[in-house]
Amino acid sequence: MRQIVATALDLVERLYVHLPLKRSMYAVNPVQRLRLLHRRLEAAVSTLPDRDFYDDLLATFSELRDLHTTFILPEPFRSTTAYLPFAIEACVTRGRREFVVSHVFTNGEPGLARARAQGFDRGVVVTHWNGVEIARAVAANAHRELGSNPAARRAQGIASMTIRWLGQSLPPDEKWVDVSFRPKAARGDRRETTRFEWQVFQQHATPNGHGVAKAAARLRHVIGMDERCEVERQVRRELFQIRSKGPSSRAFGRDTAVASRMQDVFPSCRDVTTPAGRFGYIRIATFNVERDAPFLREFIRLVGHVSPKGLIIDVRGNGGGLITAGERLLQLLTPGPIDPVRFSFLNTPRTARMASTHPFLRQWKTSIDQAVETGTDSSQGFPLSTAASCNDIGQKYQGPVVLITDALCYSTTDIFAAGFQDHGIGTILGVDPATGAGGANVWEYALISQLAGDPVALPLQLPSDASFRFAVRRVTRVAGNAGVPLEDLGVRPDIEHKLTRRDVLERNFDLINRAARILSRRPWQQLKVTQTGAVTFRVKSTNIQIVDAYFGRHPVHQHVVRGKRGDFTLSLPRRRKDGPRTLRLEGFRGDRLVAATRLQLR
Numbered sequence: 001m002r003q004i005v006a007t008a009l010d011l012v013e014r015l016y017v018h019l020p021l022k023r024s025m026y027a028v029n030p031v032q033r034l035r036l037l038h039r040r041l042e043a044a045v046s047t048l049p050d051r052d053f054y055d056d057l058l059a060t061f062s063e064l065r066d067l068h069t070t071f072i073l074p075e076p077f078r079s080t081t082a083y084l085p086f087a088i089e090a091c092v093t094r095g096r097r098e099f100v101v102s103h104v105f106t107n108g109e110p111g112l113a114r115a116r117a118q119g120f121d122r123g124v125v126v127t128h129w130n131g132v133e134i135a136r137a138v139a140a141n142a143h144r145e146l147g148s149n150p151a152a153r154r155a156q157g158i159a160s161m162t163i164r165w166l167g168q169s170l171p172p173d174e175k176w177v178d179v180s181f182r183p184k185a186a187r188g189d190r191r192e193t194t195r196f197e198w199q200v201f202q203q204h205a206t207p208n209g210h211g212v213a214k215a216a217a218r219l220r221h222v223i224g225m226d227e228r229c230e231v232e233r234q235v236r237r238e239l240f241q242i243r244s245k246g247p248s249s250r251a252f253g254r255d256t257a258v259a260s261r262m263q264d265v266f267p268s269c270r271d272v273t274t275p276a277g278r279f280g281y282i283r284i285a286t287f288n289v290e291r292d293a294p295f296l297r298e299f300i301r302l303v304g305h306v307s308p309k310g311l312i313i314d315v316r317g318n319g320g321g322l323i324t325a326g327e328r329l330l331q332l333l334t335p336g337p338i339d340p341v342r343f344s345f346l347n348t349p350r351t352a353r354m355a356s357t358h359p360f361l362r363q364w365k366t367s368i369d370q371a372v373e374t375g376t377d378s379s380q381g382f383p384l385s386t387a388a389s390c391n392d393i394g395q396k397y398q399g400p401v402v403l404i405t406d407a408l409c410y411s412t413t414d415i416f417a418a419g420f421q422d423h424g425i426g427t428i429l430g431v432d433p434a435t436g437a438g439g440a441n442v443w444e445y446a447l448i449s450q451l452a453g454d455p456v457a458l459p460l461q462l463p464s465d466a467s468f469r470f471a472v473r474r475v476t477r478v479a480g481n482a483g484v485p486l487e488d489l490g491v492r493p494d495i496e497h498k499l500t501r502r503d504v505l506e507r508n509f510d511l512i513n514r515a516a517r518i519l520s521r522r523p524w525q526q527l528k529v530t531q532t533g534a535v536t537f538r539v540k541s542t543n544i545q546i547v548d549a550y551f552g553r554h555p556v557h558q559h560v561v562r563g564k565r566g567d568f569t570l571s572l573p574r575r576r577k578d579g580p581r582t583l584r585l586e587g588f589r590g591d592r593l594v595a596a597t598r599l600q601l602r
Contacts, residue, residue: 001053002041003463007445008057008071009034010457014350015448017440017474018066018487020377025488028063054170065153065488067146067226067410068442068471070168074464078167081201081235084177085109087162088126090138092498099126099134099158101181102504105239115194119183123505127191128180129161137161147407148437148488155407155432165231172198201239203231213444214290215322220447221360222323222384224411226438227469229319230288237264247272247281247512258305262298265289269302272312274516280306280399281512283314287321287412295325296393300332303397308526310519311397312512314404316431320411323441327385330419331393333401335586335596338390338423341415341486342381343441343473347371351379354451361451381476384441394584398595400522401426402515405493410436415475417491422479427518430493431511439486440471448472527587527595531602535574537583541566544587544595552580 012019012030022028037056041048048056054073061070072078085105091098101124104112112120129137142157164172180193212230213223247270256271268283282302289295303311311333320326330338345351347368355365367380403420405413405428414435421428443451445468449458462468475486495518502509525543532538541547542565549557549570556572572583587595 005038014348017346022064033060065148068440072167072467074466079203080166082164082198084162084196089504091501091504093501100504111196118192118194120194124181126181130178151407151432151434152436163232165228168228214288216290224320224323226319226410271307274513276516276520278307279310279519281312287325292325292328300396308399309524310399311401312515315413316406317408318413320413323412324385326412326416332396334425335395335593339478340383340385340390342476344378344381394598395596399524402518403428405430405435407432411438414438414486418477422481428493429495431499434490434492437488437490439475441473443472525595527597529599535572537570546588548586550584
């Protein structure tokens, strides 16, 4: 216990990048709290009971309101998830907030047969939780969660009412839950109460503190993910077979689904037919992938099969993953250049040593060294994804785009939403007032100890196979929001949509229609080019007035399109044999760049 606390103290004081921010925002002092815990352990005749020790340590990290920075409990907790056999979601009905049972899981779960006999099923409204009014019970649970802002805490509080990964939270104090509800056929205020016992699901063990991140070993340092959200998402998928949050084929048209080769990442891709028109829809459930290149190729393939008139991208509940996957995805949706977000270290002797030792951290070295003179808390910001890698593919979907977010969007998904907004790619439609506000690059303890190279203070293996995760590089936004941190603030949507009962029970019926109405008011455009000869090219355009052509960076031709649809031939000057091999076309409507495409020359 003393070794674990000493390690936590070292990491918080010398590596935790948000320490100055959290001290200011929440008036907390985790360093002093850990020192006091360490002193108690040194003075104790015997060790604390495990439960008390874990409670104290988890409470210290809970005060930071940072899902990136936490203590990971050892086995058997780390491989265990506690759950109840149903899920609840909040919605607004006739101006009143309600908590509706959105899923009832497998029929074999204990207590379900009895509950169903009482009328408990999908669609019932929960009124009380262990005798406490449900809104108050959710608020109390949200207070215990690590969400960085009120919206995130509320969303985390609702989700953890029925499922909890024990790697980051101890087992529920109660062995069962009494749920009061209004049966669907009930008249007046009649309520029923049924009891459910907490069940446990055992996952595969996660040795060496690596968690569930799928990134290849060489990319372990570019992860941004809420591990608990990802574990619970995987448990829901494996245990409960919950369908994706994608639109219903019955409501929005059949036979339009596009089969994904990465079903876990893209569980739904299809066209949706709405009163406002026919548009594409794609759900991105996670950025937790091994490499970004296959992820990007599959996205390009999928959106190539949906309507060009508008695209709905749904990232609700996406806890993040590989940062480069989220940042490089942005270029596929806009004709303009992408500027990657900036990451900063805490200025300490430990981060200075790491920046001096490891080449991939060396760009931060000078800035951290200068902190001795400047006295600043954080280093200068540098990107993790290079500007070249964020612009090496170019635009692949040229229609207008709506991004749907919620308060469970975290880390890499926060970064993706921020880039989407900062670069003016489209409209963000949020079901909560902000995203989850996870603004950092997170490292697992095994990686930290390896890079620190200090086996005395940070041993490779902690006692009892415990572990930590820490936010080590903070994110600041770019463009119009340059320098604004993501942590605690998140990304505010351009338009907010309160989920309705139809959304919860009919696969987002009102939400999808709202997104479609937004798209229907945006113009769409297309620009395509094919090579027909050594220096001749066939160009097709829609809703574009001027087409500029470039070999590499050099402008070589401009064509004025007459009419809304243009189908014309470009004859360009012969290029030198050692000249650029890429033809880039940019399409303008008025003075605004609205579409771009690239072609590798034969």
